[in-house]
Amino acid sequence: MKHVVKALAVSGLAVCAAQGAQARDLTIAGWGGNYQDAQRESYYTPFAESKGMAFTETTYLGGLAEVKAMADTGNVTWDLVTVEGADLQLGCDEGLFEVISWDDIPTQDELNPNAINECGAGNVVIGNGYAYNSETFPDAPQDWADFFDTEKFPGKRAVRNLPKWNLEYALLADGVAVDDVYDVLSTSEGVDRAFAKLDMIKDDVQFWDAGSQPVEWLAAGNVVLSTAYNGRIITAKNEGQPLEFVWKNHIYSIDSWAIPTGAEHKDVAMEFIAFVSEAAPQAKFSELMPYGPTNMKTAEMLAEDIVKDLPTGKNTEDALFFSDAFWIDHSDALTERWNNWATQ
Incomplete structure (x- = not known):
């Protein structure tokens, strides 16, 4: 699903959390609109500030064409991308995404089992x-x-x-x-x-x-x-x-974070995935955007008037x-x- 709630005409929008000397900033591709605005506030900026680094974000339009083009040319310009389930599975099968090092995700046991994939970490639940x-x-x-x-x-x-x-x-x-x-x-x-x-x-x-x-x-x-x-x-x-x-x-379906194969900042991207898999950042996202968390401890941090409108908890008890x-x-x-x- 393309979760673009408002058109966001940004491609390659630089947001500096700190000055960095890397050849290329950590580059994150998201869905745009209010969805990406919520990701920026709850995920991108807090993570970048904690690392003392800069990041760049761009808008992803779905599918695998852009990721394939990067793989074919050897010019991988993204480090992280939010993908739908089918694209995650197909991209993983084709070697377009790195294998997730789940041993490096401390909150693995707190995640919805459907969020744990070979090449992706489920992060957002859509009803x-x-x-x-x-x-x-x-x-x-x-x-x-x-x-x-x-x-x-x-x-x-x-x-x-x-x-x-x-x-x-x-x-x-x-x-x-x-x-x-x-x-x-x-x-x-x-x-x-x-x-x-x-x-x-x-x-x-x-x-x-x-x-x-x-x-x-x-x-x-x-x-x-x-x-x-x-x-x-x-x-x-x-x-x-x-x-x-x-x-x-x-x-309900789940959007996941994936790392394009050959990403320059693969190790930092893995740290980012560990960060966004924690309950607190996911709670912030759900406060800003009414989609559900994949960390099962997140609901405990949210007010009831927010939880009642999310695909989580009792709302998913009889869901498919x-x-x-x-x-x-x-x-x-x-x-x-x-x-x-x-x-x-």
């Missing part, structure tokens, strides 16, 4: 679910069955225009248990079942592409329900918009962890079928 305008539906929808119930909750629904997440949502709405979703979706019968469920709302579906659209459409009344990232909805809610996020059976491995294996075939379905 993917759906939202509604409380002024439209004073009697709140509760689960995915409600999202697919056009009689009880009439009106347009918005979903992101791709099969990921939507096929899982459809099976959850059709009564498949959380623990069985990917087993069912791995069969042709399960895929047919998911699309059959989606057929039930197809006449009421409106597709979104940008993460800002669900907020805009719900606020304007263009749709009555929309799949969305929790951070977008909670941010809008905190700004005064009457939007609510439905936590039951949401799908997004399977990057499943989508790496099945994305092409399911995307082709989705595109045919969406355009018919």
